[in-house]
Amino acid sequence: MAEINCPLCGKANPDDFEVCQYCQARLKPLLAPDSAEENSLPQDETGVEEPTSPAAAEIPEWLQELRQDEDSLELEPERSSDELAADISEATGDAGSIPTGTPDWIYEVEQETQRDFDHIEPPPPSPAEPGPEPAALPDWLESIRLGLHGTPGLASSQATEPVESTGPLAGLRGVLAADALISRSRGPATRPAKLRVSANQLVHIDLLRELVESEGKSQPLPQKPSISSEHILRWGIALAVCLAVVWSIIFPGQPAALPAFQEETAELNRLIEQLPDGGQVLVAFDYEPGEFAELDAAASAVIDHLMIQGAYLTLVSTTPLGPVLAERFIEELQPVHHYTAGVQYVNLGYIPGGTASLVMLTGNMPRALPYTIEGLAAWGSESQPVLPPLQGIQNVGDYDLVMVLVDDPDVARAWVEQVEPFISSSSPQGSLGMVISAQLEPIIRPYYDANPRQIHGFVAGLRGGASYARLNGREELVRSYWDSFGVGLFMAVLLMLVAGLMYSTYPLLTRPSKSDSEVKG
Amino acid sequence: MGNYPGSLGWGSPETGWCSVKFPFSVAVAIGIGLITLAGYFLNIPVLQTLRMALIEWATTLAAVALLVGIANLFTIHWNKLTSGKVGGLYSAILIVSLVLTLGVVGWFGPTHTYSKWIFNNVQLPVEGSLLALLAIILVVAGVRLLRLRSNMLSIIFIITAMVILLATGPLFGISVPGLTELRSWIAQVPAMAGARGLLLGIGLGIVAAGLRVLIGSDRPYRG
Amino acid sequence: MNFPELMGLAFVGLFLGLMLGSAFYYRNRPAPFVRQIPAFGRVRRAIGLAVEAGSRLHLSLGRGNLISTRSAVAFVGLSILDRIARSAAASDRPPVATSGESTLAILSQDTLHDASKFMGADYDPLRGQLTGLTPFSYAAGAASLIHDEATGASLLLGSFGSEVALITEAGDRTESLTLAGTDNLTGQAVLYATAQEPLIGEETYAGGAYMGAGGMHQASLIAQDIFRWVIILALLVGAVLKLVGVL
Numbered sequence: 007m008a009e010i011n012c013p014l015c016g017k018a019n020p021d022d023f024e025v026c027q028y029c030q031a032r033l034k035p036l037l038a039p040d041s042a043e044e045n046s047l048p049q050d051e052t053g054v055e056e057p058t059s060p061a062a063a064e065i066p067e068w069l070q071e072l073r074q075d076e077d078s079l080e081l082e083p084e085r086s087s088d089e090l091a092a093d094i095s096e097a098t099g100d101a102g103s104i105p106t107g108t109p110d111w112i113y114e115v116e117q118e119t120q121r122d123f124d125h126i127e128p129p130p131p132s133p134a135e136p137g138p139e140p141a142a143l144p145d146w147l148e149s150i151r152l153g154l155h156g157t158p159g160l161a162s163s164q165a166t167e168p169v170e171s172t173g174p175l176a177g178l179r180g181v182l183a184a185d186a187l188i189s190r191s192r193g194p195a196t197r198p199a200k201l202r203v204s205a206n207q208l209v210h211i212d213l214l215r216e217l218v219e220s221e222g223k224s225q226p227l228p229q230k231p232s233i234s235s236e237h238i239l240r241w242g243i244a245l246a247v248c249l250a251v252v253w254s255i256i257f258p259g260q261p262a263a264l265p266a267f268q269e270e271t272a273e274l275n276r277l278i279e280q281l282p283d284g285g286q287v288l289v290a291f292d293y294e295p296g297e298f299a300e301l302d303a304a305a306s307a308v309i310d311h312l313m314i315q316g317a318y319l320t321l322v323s324t325t326p327l328g329p330v331l332a333e334r335f336i337e338e339l340q341p342v343h344h345y346t347a348g349v350q351y352v353n354l355g356y357i358p359g360g361t362a363s364l365v366m367l368t369g370n371m372p373r374a375l376p377y378t379i380e381g382l383a384a385w386g387s388e389s390q391p392v393l394p395p396l397q398g399i400q401n402v403g404d405y406d407l408v409m410v411l412v413d414d415p416d417v418a419r420a421w422v423e424q425v426e427p428f429i430s431s432s433s434p435q436g437s438l439g440m441v442i443s444a445q446l447e448p449i450i451r452p453y454y455d456a457n458p459r460q461i462h463g464f465v466a467g468l469r470g471g472a473s474y475a476r477l478n479g480r481e482e483l484v485r486s487y488w489d490s491f492g493v494g495l496f497m498a499v500l501l502m503l504v505a506g507l508m509y510s511t512y513p514l515l516t517r518p519s520k521s522d523s524e525v526k527g
Numbered sequence: 528m529g530n531y532p533g534s535l536g537w538g539s540p541e542t543g544w545c546s547v548k549f550p551f552s553v554a555v556a557i558g559i560g561l562i563t564l565a566g567y568f569l570n571i572p573v574l575q576t577l578r579m580a581l582i583e584w585a586t587t588l589a590a591v592a593l594l595v596g597i598a599n600l601f602t603i604h605w606n607k608l609t610s611g612k613v614g615g616l617y618s619a620i621l622i623v624s625l626v627l628t629l630g631v632v633g634w635f636g637p638t639h640t641y642s643k644w645i646f647n648n649v650q651l652p653v654e655g656s657l658l659a660l661l662a663i664i665l666v667v668a669g670v671r672l673l674r675l676r677s678n679m680l681s682i683i684f685i686i687t688a689m690v691i692l693l694a695t696g697p698l699f700g701i702s703v704p705g706l707t708e709l710r711s712w713i714a715q716v717p718a719m720a721g722a723r724g725l726l727l728g729i730g731l732g733i734v735a736a737g738l739r740v741l742i743g744s745d746r747p748y749r750g
Numbered sequence: 751m752n753f754p755e756l757m758g759l760a761f762v763g764l765f766l767g768l769m770l771g772s773a774f775y776y777r778n779r780p781a782p783f784v785r786q787i788p789a790f791g792r793v794r795r796a797i798g799l800a801v802e803a804g805s806r807l808h809l810s811l812g813r814g815n816l817i818s819t820r821s822a823v824a825f826v827g828l829s830i831l832d833r834i835a836r837s838a839a840a841s842d843r844p845p846v847a848t849s850g851e852s853t854l855a856i857l858s859q860d861t862l863h864d865a866s867k868f869m870g871a872d873y874d875p876l877r878g879q880l881t882g883l884t885p886f887s888y889a890a891g892a893a894s895l896i897h898d899e900a901t902g903a904s905l906l907l908g909s910f911g912s913e914v915a916l917i918t919e920a921g922d923r924t925e926s927l928t929l930a931g932t933d934n935l936t937g938q939a940v941l942y943a944t945a946q947e948p949l950i951g952e953e954t955y956a957g958g959a960y961m962g963a964g965g966m967h968q969a970s971l972i973a974q975d976i977f978r979w980v981i982i983l984a985l986l987v988g989a990v991l992k993l994v995g996v997l
Contacts, residue, residue, distance in 0.1 A: 247666060262698075265697075295884060296655060296913070298651060299655060327646075333643070338647075359586025359587075359815075360589065362585060362589075363817075369579055380636065380638055414934075415934060416934065448715075448935070449726075449935055451719055467695070469695050489697060493696075494662075496696065496698060498692060570755075589817055596853075597852070599880045603876055603880070606876055657887075665940065667919075724951070731981075739825070747824075747825050747828040747860075
């Protein structure tokens with residue numbers, strides 16, 4: 007078998023090998039297709055011809071693509087440089103005076119170079135002095151010159167070239183003229199007049215042009231829909247709950263029974279029942295105006311019971327608006343008892359400092375809260391005796407019962423932790439009771455369940471107030487809330503249930519089935 | 528266990544360890560804090576008296592701060608009104624209401640009919656409306672919770688809320704057996720246990736924050 | 751001094767010792783954390799995005815009275831406000847703070863003023879606002895501020911009750927990130943359902959440590975975590991002893 011030496015490593019290889027078995031270098035050159043085969047091959051959509059040589063199959067893919075690109079450059083319809091320049095100037099918005107076919111940066115360099123040379127003036131003509139004699143060449147030398155440049159045309163052209171008349175080269179013909187070179191203006195470099203651009207590049211040019219044009223334009227922000235699904239959801243829920251409540255008020259059905267009393271409610275009831283005649287009770291109105299509906303309804307029956315027992319009430323508050331709420335409560339919710347300020351009850355107003363100053367109630371109350379809300383000296387003066395509800399009172403431990411109406415867990419805790427230990431240690435009969443917002447029940451209950459109890463009885467929310475009202479038969483205020491309260495709660499539960507089921511099952515329903523995902527995969 | 532890429536130091540991150548400046552205000556704050564704390568634990572008459580006196584000062588200052596807060600509220604809305612910012616109309620309403628209420632209550636007293644009228648017919652309805660709005664918002668939040676966080680905890684949260692709500696109201700007079708008992712159990716066992724756990728954690732946080740202030744590491748007051 | 755008072759004093763002393771010891775030990779080395787709270791990472795990112803986008807950051811400090819137990823969480827909020835104010839001082843629209851308690855409003859202004867001075871930025875006193883003195887008026891004021899200022903992120907760190915839902919709702923409507931933590935149990939339940947990033951339990955108190963508010967924040971967090979595990983163990987031991995009839 008014949009052998010062929012590798013052009014790279016020089017080792018011998020069988021001649022039918024395309025590449026060297028040692029260094030993988032190509033042993034045979036790639037053959038170009040002949041014209042006949044070229045004409046017979048089909049063209050692809052872009053007009054680019056497929057490679058036709060047998061060796062083409064071995065050309066790497068990246069190289070083939072490169073060649074295709076090069077071919078397409080030649081095969082694409084040509085656009086003149088003027089057209090392209092017009093495109094660019096249109097895209098940049100600059101219809102400047104750059105010569106067509108010349109990139110602007112080259113043009114600028116040329117202009118600068120031109121300016122550099124423009125200020126160089128040609129040397130002044132030398133004074134007319136007799137030059138040297140033209141060199142006389144011997145015949146033999148002349149014949150050699152003719153032998154070297156024996157072309158008649160060339161000889162004739164040389165004959166037209168000027169003879170140097172000055173300097174050390176005087177008398178020689180065809181000397182390069184330095185000043186002429188310097189002063190000659192440099193025109194644009196000669197380049198192909200037409201730039202070949204592929205369709206792909208045209209697309210990119212258009213894209214670039216659009217980008218450049220859109221750069222200076224302000225883009226409008228996507229408009230949010232004025233009514234979104236979230237709005238519909240919110241309004242729908244609000245309407246459903248409100249309509250349900252209003253419906254139950256306008257068209258009341260059979261009134262539902264008030265709930266049975268709980269142990270803690272009954273315990274509070276017992277504490278009030280056991281109050282001595284003319285017992286003194288400190289009532290703290292520690293809730294915010296926003297919670298008045300729930301706390302008024304919950305506490306109504308309790309305060310009513312206290313008044314029935316003829317208790318003297320001292321009203322205080324750790325919130326700035328509490329004293330006003332207290333006044334309102336006594337005057338508007340319990341008018342039947344005709345309690346009079348300064349006689350059956352006294353409003354000592356706001357305890358400055360809030361819960362931090364609760365500890366002051368365990369010290370000297372006359373000093374901490376010297377005046378009533380009307381500005382009277384609550385603890386007596388030279389002209390006025392101590393008001394009846396405050397007789398014999400010096401601190402919070404002197405009260406028969408401390409009742410706190412509260413909607414805030416921190417405030418409730420402050421009463422339990424700061425005041426209750428003092429009450430318990432001061433008097434065995436002293437007790438702390440509470441009327442709380444329903445949200446506080448998990449926080450307050452541990453104090454009731456503790457041994458010994460830190461809260462001796464409480465009423466929690468509208469439900470607790472309803473059960474207390476059922477105990478002492480004063481159901482008016484609670485009854486007005488109870489049925490519509492139930493309807494509202496039911497509607498809320500219904501909405502949450504429906505939404506919960508929807509959000510739980512919707513992803514399962516919309517999840518693509520296994521067969522679908524397999525097909526797509 | 529993750530690591531926080533930093534080293535510890537006293538004071539702010541900029542000051543670093545042992546480069547704390549103790550101005551006079553810090554010394555006063557630390558001193559008063561220590562006296563109050565010691566007065567709480569130690570049954571020494573001098574400390575008790577000092578502690579009570581300091582608390583009285585604090586309550587007086589808090590009352591004064593309330594006035595400063597009102598002044599701040601007024602200033603903010605006055606500037607908003609005069610600078611023509613968005614919501615200037617609401618600021619004008621607030622300023623007029625504030626001045627009017629201050630005038631009426633200051634002149635006639637808090638228990639006068641006019642003062643009560645303002646409270647009963649302006650303050651209470653506005654606050655009550657906001658609570659009603661809050662109720663709607665909470666129902667919306669309950670409806671959207673599973674979309675926001677679709678996990679087991681959220682499902683338990685929603686189911687618990689529904690049970691409590693159903694058992695709290697009259698439910699059209701229908702008595703569902705065991706529902707009231709279930710509500711009581713939830714309120715007294717899991718809810719209470721969770722609340723106690725959270726309160727323990729919060730208590731530790733309160734101690735930590737208080738001690739930081741006490742040793743002058745945290746200075747919400749600048750001096 | 752009776753036994754509970756003695757125990758209380760011992761607890762405070764031990765806690766303080768642990769804090770100082772941790773601060774000293776970890777002053778030059780990375781401090782270990784028992785757990786990671788991803789919400790704070792997202793907040794840091796939100797701060798960066800807000801500064802880049804030129805949107806406003808809002809921090810609400812709640813209604814914590816400084817002379818009550820609520821002050822602790824308010825102090826945490828103020829520490830984080832200080833960090834945020836310094837981080838976003840270069841922003842076109844520096845952070846704004848709202849509160850529902852007058853002393854807290856004054857302190858928030860002081861904190862913002864100090865941070866601006868430190869960073870050499872301008873200070874506007876209106877950036878520390880008292881939006882209301884009752885829970886609902888405060889929440890309504892803060893909610894309207896979120897809407898008017900088109901805030902990029904809202905951090906609610908303070909003492910909030912159920913009224914916090916009004917604020918988170920405003921954040922939801924403006925499609926801004928809402929991270930919220932409170933010491934109030936009712937507020938926490940509400941935040942779980944309404945906030946995008948709720949902080950549960952004592953996570954709120956860890957905020958300073960995770961936001962880089964100072965070494966002592968990290969030291970106190972270490973002490974908190976150690977004591978947490980001590981309490982858990984004590985509860986378990988107590989339950990077992992009760993079960994076997996020893997207690």
